[in-house]
Amino acid sequence: xxxxxxxxxxxxxxxxGRIQGSHDIPLNDTGRAQAELLAKGMDSRPVSxxxxxxxxxxxxxxxxxxxxxxVEIYSMPQLIEVEFGKWEGMxxxxxxxxxxxEYALWASCPDEASPPEGETREHVIxxxxxxxxxxxxxxxxxxxVAIVSHGATIAYIISYxxxxxxxxxxxxxxxxxxxxxxxxxxxxxxxxxEMNDTSHME
Numbered sequence: 545x546x547x548x549x550x551x552x553x554x555x556x557x558x559x560x561g562r563i564q565g566s567h568d569i570p571l572n573d574t575g576r577a578q579a580e581l582l583a584k585g586m587d588s589r590p591v592s593x594x595x596x597x598x599x600x601x602x603x604x605x606x607x608x609x610x611x612x613x614x615v616e617i618y619s620m621p622q623l624i625e626v627e628f629g630k631w632e633g634m635x636x637x638x639x640x641x642x643x644x645x646e647y648a649l650w651a652s653c654p655d656e657a658s659p660p661e662g663e664t665r666e667h668v669i670x671x672x673x674x675x676x677x678x679x680x681x682x683x684x685x686x687x688x689v690a691i692v693s694h695g696a697t698i699a700y701i702i703s704y705x706x707x708x709x710x711x712x713x714x715x716x717x718x719x720x721x722x723x724x725x726x727x728x729x730x731x732x733x734x735x736x737x738e739m740n741d742t743s744h745m746e
Contacts, residue, residue: 545683545685545686545687545688545689545726545727545728545729546589546688546689546724546725546726546727546737547679547688547689547690547691547724547725547726547727547734548586548589548591548688548689548690548691548722548723548724548725549691549693549698549701549702549717549722549723549724549725550582550605550606550609550690550691550692550693550720550721550722550723551692551693551694551695551698551717551718551719551720551721552571552575552579552597552599552601552602552604552605552692552693552694552719552720553571553574553575553576553577553578553579553582553601553604553605553719553720554571554572554574554575554578554719554720555569555570555571555572555575555601556569556572557569557633558575558719559572560635561635561636562633562634562635563628563631563632563633563634563635563636563639564601564625564632564694565625565626565627565628565629565631565632565662566599566624566625566627566628566632567632567633568599568600568601569599569600569601570600570601570604571600571601571604571605575601575604575605575719575720576604578719578720578745579604579605579608579720580608581720581744581745582605582608582609582720582722582744582745583608583609583611583612583613584612584744585722585743585744585745586609586612586613586690586722586744587612587613589688589690589722589724590613590688591609591613591615591687591688591689591690592615592683592687592688592689593615593616593618593682593683593687593689593690594606594609594610594613594615594616594617594618594689594690594691594692595617595618595620595623595675595679595689595690595691595692596617596618596619596620596623596691596692596693597619597620597621597623597624597625597692597693597694597697598619598620598621598623598624599624599625599694601694602623602624602692602693602694603617603619603692605692605720606690606692609690609692618682620675620678622671622672622674622675622678623675623691623692623693623694623697624693624694624697625693625694625695625696625697626662626663626668626694626696626697626700627662627663628659628662628663629658629659629660629661629662629663630643630659630660630661630662631643631659631660631662643659643660646659646660668696668697668700669700669704672697672700672701672704673704675701676701676704676705679691680727680729684729685727685729685732686729695716695717698715698717698723699715699716699717702715702723702725702736702739703715705725705734705736706734706736709736715739716740717739717740718740718742720742720744720745721740721741721742722738722741722742722744723736723738723739723740723741724736724737724738724739724741725737
């Protein structure tokens with residue numbers, strides 16, 4: 545089973561460096577063009593189902609793939625971006641200036657801290673693990689699928705899948721990128737085949 549982890553296309557807040565989190569920000573013109581190129585890039589990666597974050601920027605991206613491959617989209621709120629609470633809508637510079645102590649604690653001890661009124665790391669991990677297990681249950685672990693989500697959430701998903709591979713340290717995925725993971729229903733193991741592929745954007 546191949547699992548394609550896809551980050552949504554670009555938004556205006558991506559350009560401005562603003563934390564989007566749970567805010568429902570749509571794709572901009574560049575993001576929509578990226579989503580079209582991504583959908584074409586997925587032509588060589590046919591899937592039976594698409595599981596998408598319920599936020600509009602992810603759904604707009606998923607719809608481009610759905611239209612080309614004529615497969616159903618399953619909206620899953622568990623795939624939304626990490627909720628950053630009071631930090632949403634701010635840039636990292638603004639956060640460091642307005643919340644210096646909270647930011648320092650969060651940056652140094654993410655296991656013990658979370659953004660003010662934001663989501664804890666434990667909760668993010670819990671919903672990501674539940675989501676992957678649910679997708680495997682729905683597909684029986686034998687259907688190729690696409691998961692359309694967000695940068696931080698995808699990083700948590702990859703960390704869960706690669707938990708037995710500590711050599712994988714830095715996980716950064718770009719807008720409209722594809723990360724491919726193979727899952728074996730026999731061994732129940734995940735294998736990272738390709739991360740952050742953006743060749744379809746060229």
